[in-house]
Amino acid sequence: MALGDLDTKRLPTGAVLIVGAGLAGLYLALKLAPRQVYVLTSRRSSVGAASAWAQGGIAAALSPDDTAESHASDTIAAGDGLVDPEIARILATEGPDRVRDLAAMGVPFDRNDQGELYLSLEAAHSMPRVARVKGDTAGAEIIKVMVKKAQDADHITGLIGWRAESLLQDGNGAIAGALARNDEGSMLGIEADVTVMATGGVGGLFAVTTNPRTARGDALGMAAVVGAQMRDMEFVQFHPTAIDIGRDPAPLATEALRGDGATLCNSDGVRFMPRYHPQGELAPRDDVARAIFAEITAGRQPYLDCRTAIGSHFPEQFPTVFESCMSANIDPRTQLIPIAPAVHYHMGGIATDSFGQSSLDSLLAVGECSAVGVHGANRLASNSLLEATVFGGRAAEYINGRDWAERKAGTIRVQPWLAMGPEVSQSLRNSMTLNCGVRRNAAKLNELLQLIDTLIERVGRANPLVASKMIASAALARNESRGGHFRDDFPKTKTKAVSSYLTYDMLD
DSSP states (O other), X not given: OBGGGSEEXXXXXXXXXXXXXXXXXXXXXXXXXXXXXXXXXXXXXXXXXXXXXXXXXXXXXXXXXXXXXXXXXXXXXXXXXXXXXXXXXXXXXXXXHHHHHHHHHTOOOOBOXXXXXXXXXXXXXXXXXXXXXXXXXXXXXXXXXXXXXXXXXXXXXXXXXXXXXXXXXOTTSOEEEEEEEETTOOEEEEEOSEEEEOOOOOGGGSSSBSSOTTOSOHHHHHHHHTTOOEEOTTOEEEEXXXXXXXXXXXXXXXTHHHHTTOEEEOTTSOBOGGGTOTTGGGSOHHHHHHHHHHHHHTTOOOEEEOTTTTGGGHHHHSHHHHHHHHHTTOXXXXXXXXXXXXXXXXXXEEEOOTTOBOSSTTEEEOGGGEEOSSSTTSOXXXXXXXHHHHHHHHHHHHHHTSOOOOOOOOBOOOOOTTTSOHHHHHHHHHHHHHHSSSSBOHHHHHHHHHHHHHHHHHHOOOHHHHHHHHHHHHHHHOOSXXXXXXXXXXXXXXXXXXXXXXXGGGTO
16 A cells, blocks of 8 residues: 555654663653644543553662662662673663752652652562652652643654554565554655664463563564564563452552562462562562462462561551552551463564664664663563663664755555454464463474464454564474573573564564
């Protein structure tokens, strides 16, 4: 289909199209001033942004006793051999100033009586360095401030109620904007000289997740089919402590609870983590998730015990978790919280450099849909919000620091929009959880890939199917266990750690 067959919007010369309105996209948009920015989002509020659901907080070396070197070291250790040391150094070094910038914008971080930031401890951090807001509402409060700032900014225009479904290209293969569709099915071609993907993660591809159901890897599918390079797609982080009350998505019991002393136990209140890892409840997330999964597999329902560590202080210290529990008639001050692992974060994504530039001209990516090399095989707790600001800010500096060629779109690719209905979506989600979950093996992954190929033949190359195929194919190709990727048939970790890079045409 030619662009001329659709309603089109040509953005002003040099303007930037940002696809997504989470923290990475909005922070980038604000830092691009005075350059004109257009933010494309299907949401009419901040509720659907995964950034707004982040409970733990934002990690940075803000204490006089802490250092960027220590934060970088913890980041590298958690990433199980696949973190780029230079990227970790950038994150840790630039992180404190980004947090101070958020505070200056109006984010009401928790502080002590002396006005200093209250910093909490989370798993795999060597010291307390996680800045929180009202206990467990950091993501929501930060997004609230970002949305208000963006609404007040003269250089930002919202394209609200539109979902991007494919990328436009010029005659040389460079990205020239995006094709979007609204709830009624009307399409709009948006031509832009610079396009940035900031759409979030992949949790909605799985049946059990803490992410918004709309987080289906659309950016990954869009970028992959036009030839963008993908990195470390197999590495999916399962949060150990989703609240197991049968909801979709599953409410999250933040890791900060364990940082404050909550324990993991069986129905009798007996701890089990010491049997699995010397760091107990504060072991890296993938180890804790597998331990909880093992308890469930053995028929022992796992619980989070906050009765002693948090107790009566629960409502004011962790209001979000408290509300989720009470809505299911569980009083966490006096009762155990049933838990299960759930897809929480994707370490892989569109491969970029430290400024967000992808392998395709005029296409950048920031936030969870990108893979800059800072998370490796397993993201360190509360590094995600920090990544969004550090690399969102660097992308703004990069975009503003150069001249961009004018891009005119040619032929476009239309998504099989209606065909990706509830039946297909649920079939995919169930199979992803069953066959590409906490524990994987070749037989399960091949079964999943066969289903995905069948669905692609049936409905076409829908973005969620393309993203799922990239994840499953990378998981099948990695014949080892590392970080968030565990293979029953290859339980050992190889001596040499190597990131995986894929393009979609490698799978055909």
